[in-house]
Structures are given as C-alpha cells and as structure tokens.
Amino acid sequence: MTSINQNYLELQGSYLFSEIAKRRTKFIQENPNAEIISLGIGDVTRGLPDAVLKAMHSAVDELAAPSSFRGYGPEQGYDFLINAIIENDYKARGINIATNEVFVSDGSKCDVGNIQEIFSENSIVAVQDPVYPVYVDTNVMAGRSGKYNQETKRYENIAYLECTAENDFKPSLPDRKVDIIYLCYPNNPTGMTLTKEELKVWVDYAKKNNCIILYDSAYEAFIQEEDVPHSIYEIEGAREVAIEFRSFSKTAGFTGVRCAYTVVPRELKGLDAAGNEVLINDLWNRRHTTKFNGVSYVTQRGAAAIYSAEGKEQIKSLVDYYMTNAAIIRDGLASLGLEVFGGVNAPYIWLKTPNGMDSWSFFDKLLTEANIVGTPGVGFGQSGQGYFRLTAFGSRENTEKAVERIRKLSL
Amino acid sequence: MTSINQNYLELQGSYLFSEIAKRRTKFIQENPNAEIISLGIGDVTRGLPDAVLKAMHSAVDELAAPSSFRGYGPEQGYDFLINAIIENDYKARGINIATNEVFVSDGSKCDVGNIQEIFSENSIVAVQDPVYPVYVDTNVMAGRSGKYNQETKRYENIAYLECTAENDFKPSLPDRKVDIIYLCYPNNPTGMTLTKEELKVWVDYAKKNNCIILYDSAYEAFIQEEDVPHSIYEIEGAREVAIEFRSFSKTAGFTGVRCAYTVVPRELKGLDAAGNEVLINDLWNRRHTTKFNGVSYVTQRGAAAIYSAEGKEQIKSLVDYYMTNAAIIRDGLASLGLEVFGGVNAPYIWLKTPNGMDSWSFFDKLLTEANIVGTPGVGFGQSGQGYFRLTAFGSRENTEKAVERIRKLSL
Numbered sequence: 001m002t003s004i005n006q007n008y009l010e011l012q013g014s015y016l017f018s019e020i021a022k023r024r025t026k027f028i029q030e031n032p033n034a035e036i037i038s039l040g041i042g043d044v045t046r047g048l049p050d051a052v053l054k055a056m057h058s059a060v061d062e063l064a065a066p067s068s069f070r071g072y073g074p075e076q077g078y079d080f081l082i083n084a085i086i087e088n089d090y091k092a093r094g095i096n097i098a099t100n101e102v103f104v105s106d107g108s109k110c111d112v113g114n115i116q117e118i119f120s121e122n123s124i125v126a127v128q129d130p131v132y133p134v135y136v137d138t139n140v141m142a143g144r145s146g147k148y149n150q151e152t153k154r155y156e157n158i159a160y161l162e163c164t165a166e167n168d169f170k171p172s173l174p175d176r177k178v179d180i181i182y183l184c185y186p187n188n189p190t191g192m193t194l195t196k197e198e199l200k201v202w203v204d205y206a207k208k209n210n211c212i213i214l215y216d217s218a219y220e221a222f223i224q225e226e227d228v229p230h231s232i233y234e235i236e237g238a239r240e241v242a243i244e245f246r247s248f249s250k251t252a253g254f255t256g257v258r259c260a261y262t263v264v265p266r267e268l269k270g271l272d273a274a275g276n277e278v279l280i281n282d283l284w285n286r287r288h289t290t291k292f293n294g295v296s297y298v299t300q301r302g303a304a305a306i307y308s309a310e311g312k313e314q315i316k317s318l319v320d321y322y323m324t325n326a327a328i329i330r331d332g333l334a335s336l337g338l339e340v341f342g343g344v345n346a347p348y349i350w351l352k353t354p355n356g357m358d359s360w361s362f363f364d365k366l367l368t369e370a371n372i373v374g375t376p377g378v379g380f381g382q383s384g385q386g387y388f389r390l391t392a393f394g395s396r397e398n399t400e401k402a403v404e405r406i407r408k409l410s411l
Numbered sequence: 412m413t414s415i416n417q418n419y420l421e422l423q424g425s426y427l428f429s430e431i432a433k434r435r436t437k438f439i440q441e442n443p444n445a446e447i448i449s450l451g452i453g454d455v456t457r458g459l460p461d462a463v464l465k466a467m468h469s470a471v472d473e474l475a476a477p478s479s480f481r482g483y484g485p486e487q488g489y490d491f492l493i494n495a496i497i498e499n500d501y502k503a504r505g506i507n508i509a510t511n512e513v514f515v516s517d518g519s520k521c522d523v524g525n526i527q528e529i530f531s532e533n534s535i536v537a538v539q540d541p542v543y544p545v546y547v548d549t550n551v552m553a554g555r556s557g558k559y560n561q562e563t564k565r566y567e568n569i570a571y572l573e574c575t576a577e578n579d580f581k582p583s584l585p586d587r588k589v590d591i592i593y594l595c596y597p598n599n600p601t602g603m604t605l606t607k608e609e610l611k612v613w614v615d616y617a618k619k620n621n622c623i624i625l626y627d628s629a630y631e632a633f634i635q636e637e638d639v640p641h642s643i644y645e646i647e648g649a650r651e652v653a654i655e656f657r658s659f660s661k662t663a664g665f666t667g668v669r670c671a672y673t674v675v676p677r678e679l680k681g682l683d684a685a686g687n688e689v690l691i692n693d694l695w696n697r698r699h700t701t702k703f704n705g706v707s708y709v710t711q712r713g714a715a716a717i718y719s720a721e722g723k724e725q726i727k728s729l730v731d732y733y734m735t736n737a738a739i740i741r742d743g744l745a746s747l748g749l750e751v752f753g754g755v756n757a758p759y760i761w762l763k764t765p766n767g768m769d770s771w772s773f774f775d776k777l778l779t780e781a782n783i784v785g786t787p788g789v790g791f792g793q794s795g796q797g798y799f800r801l802t803a804f805g806s807r808e809n810t811e812k813a814v815e816r817i818r819k820l821s822l
Contacts, residue, residue, distance in 0.1 A: 001621045001680060001681055001682040001688070002530055002531070002534060002590040002591060002621065002622060002623045002681045002682070003530065003531035003533065003534060003590065003681060003682050003683075003684070004529060004530060004531060004681035004682065004683055004689050004691070004694060005528060005529050005530055005531060005532070005694070006531065006683055006684045008529065008694050008697060008698075009683055009689075011697065018700070041483065043482035043483045044480075044482050045477055045480060045482065046477055046480065047474060047475045047476045047477055047480050048471075048474045048475060048480075050475075053471055053472075053474065053475050056471045056709065057468060057471055060459075060464055060467045060468055060471065060709075061464075063458060063459045063464065063664075063667065063668070064458045064459060064461075064464050065458045066456055066457055066458055066806060069455075069456060069457065069458050069459075069664070069667075070667040071454035071455050071456065071664075071666035071667045072452065072454045072666045072667060073667055106517055106669075106704070106707075107703075107704040109702070109703070109704045110702060110703055110704065113701060113702035113703075114702060117416060117552070118415060118416050118419065119413055119414065119415060119416055120413070120414035120415060120416060120417065121416070122414065123413060123414060134701060134702070137701050138701060138702060141528070141698070141701070179413040179414065180413060210412045210413065211413060212413045253474075253480070253482075255482035255483045255704075256474065256480075256481040256482045256483060256484055256705075256707070256708040257474070257707050257708065257709065258517075258704065258705070258706070258707045269412055270412055270413045270414060270415035271412040271413070271414050271415065272414075272415055272417055272420055273414070273417045277412070278415050278420075280415070283415060283416070283419050286419060286422065287419075287552070289429070290524060290545060290548050290549060290552070291520070291521060291524035291525060291545070291549060292518075292520070292521055292524075293517070293518040293520045293521065293666075293669065294667075294669070295669070296517075296667070296668050296669045296707050296709075296710055297667040297668065298467065298471075298668065298707070298709060298710075299707055299709075299710075395477060
C-alpha cells in the first residue's frame with residue numbers, strides 16, 4: 001500500500017468551523033423551532049454591490065460568443081484587475097508595486113495555506129496566539145510543527161506569540177530564532193490593530209533577524225482610524241521582508257465568488273542550500289503557474305468593478321453597514337459590563353467571557369440559551385481560552401436582536 | 412535570510428506553454444502582419460453553452476439580495492452539483508459514487524498538482540512519457556524526483572513509461588517498484604486511449620503491487636468509440652486503487668470559468684509509518700478543507716446546468732464541433748502522407764514530424780512558414796521528441812485554413 005504524508009497525522013481534531021457546524025446542526029435537530037442567529041463564521045450576508053453584479057453579468061455575456069470568449073487567462077490574473085489593484089490599493093497610498101509583484105488568486109485561505117511550501121521544511125514558524133488555524137495546520141501538513149504536546153496543547157516547533165488583554169493583544173517579539181512570522185492585521189480573531197510605529201518594530205526585527213513576515217491583511221477595508229497602516233509596505237523596508245495577502249471576500253462580499261491577491265516584492269529574497277540568494281517572487285510565480293490556473297474571468301471582472309467610482313461608493317456603504325453592526329455589538333456588550341475588544345477597525349468583536357467561563361462553555365450557553373452561534377476563542381489557540389468572537393457580518397436586524405438576547409441572559 | 416524549498420531549484424527551464432508564448436510573441440513582434448492560427452495550448456474557443464450562460468446569469472442575480480445571497484459554500488462543492496455529477500457521470504454508467512467521494516475544485520490542474528502532497532515524500536512516482544508537465548513538476552517541488560540528469564533529460568527517481576508509435580502509445584508496466592502511477596486517458600498529449608481490457612491490466616497491476624493510480628480523465632467527454640472506458644471505475648476493483656480527475660474545462664468551455672472535480676473512493680487506503688491503514692479520502696478531505704475555500708457559486712451553478720436536458724444537447728454539439736475539427740486535421744495531414752495518431756476519442760492530434768525533424772524545429776517551421784502555433788512533442792518528455800501536438804479547439808475556419816497552409820509547405 002502507498003505510504004501517506006505522515007505529517008497529516010499530527011493534525012489535531014477537526015477544523016474549528018466544522019466543529020461549530022456540528023454542534024449547531026445537533027442543536028437544530030433537537031430544537032427545530034429555534035431561530036438561530038449566526039455571528040460565528042466570518043461570512044458576509046449582504047448582497048454584492050451593484051457595480052459588481054453589472055460587471056459579472058456583462059462578463060458572462062462576453063463568454064457567449066467566440067469573438068469575445070475568454071479561455072485560459074494569465075495564471076497571475078488579468079492586467080485590468082492587477083492595474084486597478086496597484087493604482088487604488090497602493091499607488092493612492094504612495095506605495096509602488098509592479099505588475100509582476102501581484103498574484104490574483106481564488107482566496108486568501110488558499111494563498112496563506114500554500115505560501116509555506118516555497119520555504120524550507122526546516123523553517124521555524126512563529127504565529128500569533130490566538131491565530132487563524134490555517135497558518136498552523138498547513139505548516140503541520142508540511143512537517144514544520146514537530147509533535148503536538150497534549151498538555152500545553154501546542155506544537156513543539158512552532159513559536160507562539162501570545163496576544164491577551166494583558167499585553168493589549170500586541171504580541172511580543174519572538175524569544176528564539178524564527179524564520180517565518182505570520183502577522184494578521186486587522187487581526188482575526190481579536191479585531192485589534194497595530195499603529196504604524198508598532199508595525200515598524202516588526203519590519204525592523206525581520207530585517208535584523210533575517211526573517212520573512214507573512215502579512216495577512218484580509219480585513220484592511222474595515223480600518224477606520226488614522227494611524228493604522230493599510231499595507232505593511234507603508235513601513236520603510238517592508239519590501240525586503242514582507243509578503244502581503246489581501247482579499248475581496250469581506251471587502252466586497254466575495255466569500256462565495258472567490259477572489260483575493262498576494263503581493264510578493266522583487267526585493268524579497270531567500271537562501272538556497274549553497275547560500276545563494278533566490279527571489280521569493282520567482283518561486284511563488286513558479287508555484288502559482290504550475291499548480292493554479294487563474295481565477296474565473298467573471299469573478300475577475302467583478303473584482304475590478306470594485307475600483308470604479310460607483311463600486312468604491314458601494315463598498316464604502318457595505319463597510320459602513322458592517323461597522324455599524326460592530327458598534328452595536330461592542331457598545332451593547334460593554335453596557336452589560338462585558339470586557340470587549342476589537343470592532344473599531346475590524347468586523348470582529350473579541351470579548352472576555354464572563355465569570356471566567358471557558359470558551360466552549362460560553363459557546364454552548366449562547367447557543368442553547370440565546371440561540372446565537374459565535375466562535376469560541378480557544379478554537380484559535382490557547383491564548384484565546386476565556387475569550388469569544390462575534391462577527392459584525394449579520395443583518396442589522398439580527399445583530400440588534402442578538403444583543404437584546406444576550407442582554408436577557410444571566411451572565 | 413529564510414531558507415527556501417530547495418527542491419524548486421531542480422525544476423528545469425520554464426514551463427512548456429510559457430516557452431511557446433515567448434517564441435510566439437517574438438515572432439509577432441517581428442512579423443506584425445502575420446495572421447497566426449493557434450492550435451497549440453489546449454484552450455477552447457467556442458462560446459459557453461446557452462444553458463450555462465442562463466444559469467450563471469441567474470446565479471449572479473441570486474447574489475444581489477441578502478435573502479438569496481450565498482457566501483462560503485461547502486469546500487467540497489454544493490450538493491446540487493455533486494448530485495448531478497454522480498447521477499450523470501457515474502450512475503448512468505452503472506457506477507456508484509457517494510457524495511462524500513466527490514470533491515469539486517477550480518480546476519484539474521490544481522487537483523492533479525496538489526494531490527501528491529497527501530502521499531509520502533519518499534513515494535516513487537511513475538508517469539507516462541510524453542506527459543502533462545504538471546505531474547512531474549509538482550513532484551519535483553515536493554522532493555520526489557531526485558536529480559535531473561542533463562544527458563537523459565530525465566529525473567533519476569521518476570519512472571518513465573514510454574509511449575511511442577512502436578508500442579502504439581500504450582505504456583508497458585513499470586520495470587521497478589513504484590507507489591503512484593499517473594495515467595491520463597484519453598491521453599494528453601497523444602490523444603490515444605486504452606480499451607477496458609487494457610485499462611484492467613493497470614488496475615490489476617496496482618492491486619497486486621500496492622500502488623495508487625491517479626487517473627486524469629479531463630478529456631472523457633470526447634470519447635466516441637464503444638470499448639473505451641469513460642471512467643476507471645468501470646473496471647472492477649478500481650475503487651481500491653484509483654483516484655479519478657474530471658474537468659469541465661474542455662467538456663463545456665470552462666477554461667476561463669474554472670471548475671473540475673476529483674473522485675476519491677472510500678475504499679482507497681494508504682499506510683502510515685506504523686503500518687496502519689489510513690483512508691485517502693480523509694486525507695484529501697482535510698487538504699481540501701484546509702487549503703481551499705470552494706468554487707465560485709456562479710461557476711458551480713453554470714457547471715450544474717451542463718447536466719440539464721438542454722445543457723447535455725448543447726455539450727454534445729460542442730464536442731461534435733471540435734471532433735469534426737479533429738477529423739479535418741487528422742484526415743488532412745494523413746492525406747499528405749504524415750503519420751497521425753489520436754483525434755478519434757480526443758481533441759488532440761499527435762503527429763510524427765516529417766523527415767525525422769526534431770519537435771522544436773518543426774514548431775519553428777510551422778510558426779514561421781505557416782504561421783501556425785502547435786506544441787512540440789518533446790515539451791511533454793523525451794519520448795515526445797520527433798512528435799508534435801495539434802489541437803482541435805480552433806474555429807472551423809481556422810482549422811481548415813491551417814490544414815491548407817500545411818498542405819502548401821514543403822515537408
């Protein structure tokens with residue numbers, strides 16, 4: 001019989017959101033009349049912006065006739081989308097990105113999952129804790145994690161950078177040599193951000209210590225405050241140390257439409273076994289063109305429409321809608337005396353569970369007593385124990401209703 | 412500096428189709444008035460079937476309003492598509508496939524590229540030669556290839572199963588122990604097929620020798636002859652040894668729309684390091700849900716429409732169109748005394764270059780003297796040297812014109 005990738009056996013339990021779905025399904029089966037409000041999985045709920053719909057319809061029409069049909073496109077994405085990205089997301093902020101530095105893909109989950117494969121299997125990885133599980137699991141699959149310790153509930157070779165209320169959710173620098181650092185800002189799950197000055201500390205650290213920062217910026221569109229950087233490339237020197245991931249999923253309601261992009265600057269280098277410098281951009285380009293075949297043309301046209309004048313306005317109102325929800329949850333829970341974080345520059349509210357309850361108990365309490373599905377903080381790592389994530393992606397009505405239901409709980 | 416995945420440095424040259432694009436672009440720059448006919452990259456050219464267009468428009472409309480909006484779907488694909496696949500592609504041929512054995516994806520290139528990662532890095536891989544380059548390159552990236560031998564132009568750890576006119580393009584069984592065998596039927600690039608009896612030899616071999624067959628069946632829709640199996644699961648025992656890859660790219664013109672699927676039977680097992688059996692289906696499910704986030708809803712609705720009565724009829728006429736092209740090329744070249752293969756159950760015509768010309772010289776001759784872009788056989792492996800691939804995916808007009816132009820060449 002063929003031998004398998006043994007690393008897969010080090011993966012722990014099932015993926016967080018599958019476990020949530022399981023408990024939710026069980027509850028619904030036992031309580032078929034319960035009206036569940038989901039503020040759990042970070043999935044949007046509003047319709048796509050008009051500009052996007054129009055562009056997608058028109059792209060579908062193009063595919064009807066041989067004269068306007070589009071088959072395989074460039075694996076890296078069409079120029080019309082790449083140029084719109086560069087112009088609006090970077091140039092408008094004074095950042096220069098070249099067309100061959102942008103890689104359009106079908107999702108940030110795919111990109112942050114696949115990126116590790118271009119690095120050595122011996123690389124030491126640092127992640128924030130709590131953390132988006134994909135960063136960890138994909139490194140486990142690649143054999144970089146070492147064994148899972150059942151007591152600490154952590155992998156022995158991964159460096160965990162703890163983020164709790166005690167350090168205002170700002171991770172301290174690694175206490176050992178690491179090669180790859182995953183940073184996510186605005187943060188999922190805590191909803192917290194770094195200022196430019198705080199992010200500069202990380203860029204400087206990476207330069208000095210020869211590491212690469214994988215900067216997941218999927219929630220960039222939700223930033224409201226002035227001093228919060230929209231891109232890591234706002235920080236001097238970041239082009240030499242950072243890869244940036246962006247997504248249209250939450251920005252424009254693309255969770256079911258699938259589009260994202262990754263920026264890999266040409267200054268970013270790695271070392272081969274002989275000590276020669278290798279352009280990371282070349283490696284990622286090879287990976288992307290060998291194992292991927294481009295994003296749906298219809299999707300790319302939809303994504304490009306976000307950057308039209310009409311599209312920008314519609315995106316803004318979409319973001320405003322969700323951020324008003326965030327304020328409703330944040331203010332509502334705070335008024336009940338709960339400790340809440342995030343929700344200012346991100347669609348996530350991170351709350352301290354009342355009375356030292358553990359995260360899954362609070363999950364079950366919310367589910368059974370208020371029929372609300374949230375996400376247990378501990379599902380994102382040990383430092384998330386005793387915390388809980390609510391998202392601002394529900395409808396206004398459900399968001400208000402959820403806060404009312406929580407108000408009636410005995411906490 | 413962070414160390415890179417050293418295996419990437421074993422990759423040879425650039426990817427075949429990039430090299431073709433480069434030579435083509437150079438020729439066009441030097442001959443701006445040349446009217447190029449592309450029968451090179453296997454990309455379709457006809458518009459999408461009406462049924463697909465309608466379904467996609469209607470899916471876009473659904474995404475407009477919160478009440479019908481769809482965000483994240485199941486990573487494995489929506490049931491409406493999986494059930495249509497099972498019913499039409501399998502049950503209609505007497506094959507039982509369960510819903511949890513089908514994984515919808517954004518392309519067969521991605522699936523055949525990613526599948527290797529669930530197997531041991533020490534697995535010995537066998538490929539047909541000539542071969543779709545992705546099978547080889549993705550195993551090089553994973554460190555299974557060993558060194559590239561500049562003289563033989565082959566990787567030392569890969570078993571090459573030669574397919575030439577001498578053995579009627581039917582590979583002989585491996586002459587050493589292998590763990591994973593890539594088979595592609597109808598074959599890309601040769602356009603040749605196996606009968607049920609011939610495919611049974613491989614299934615029996617895999618059972619007896621404990622290997623897994625990765626069966627790439629992206630061109631299944633083009634099969635015309637009776638005794639050619641449409642699925643490897645038509646062969647008894649195949650559920651215990653084979654994974655099957657199918658694509659909508661060529662079947663329905665989805666090269667720019669992106670949809671495919673992979674079948675992993677629950678009987679298929681691998682061994683972990685302790686000698687325990689592990690379900691390959693579980694591993695692939697874990698990979699698929701961790702590193703992928705589902706196919707665009709709009710695309711999945713389009714794919715499902717292929718299975719409607721209207722859709723089936725339109726697909727049939729699309730396939731007929733291309734297969735008539737195939738006959739025109741095949742018969743046209745044969746009438747010039749060229750040795751031609753394939754083109755009967757596949758949209759590819761594989762021809763022996765005249766007068767022992769090497770593949771790239773014939774490429775340059777066709778490009779410069781007839782302004783036709785084809786694919787050099789040697790680009791698919793050493794056994795492809797002296798062969799050349801033409802595709803039937805052009806328009807009727809261009810296909811006829813191309814044959815006329817070749818007729819006028821001095822060969």
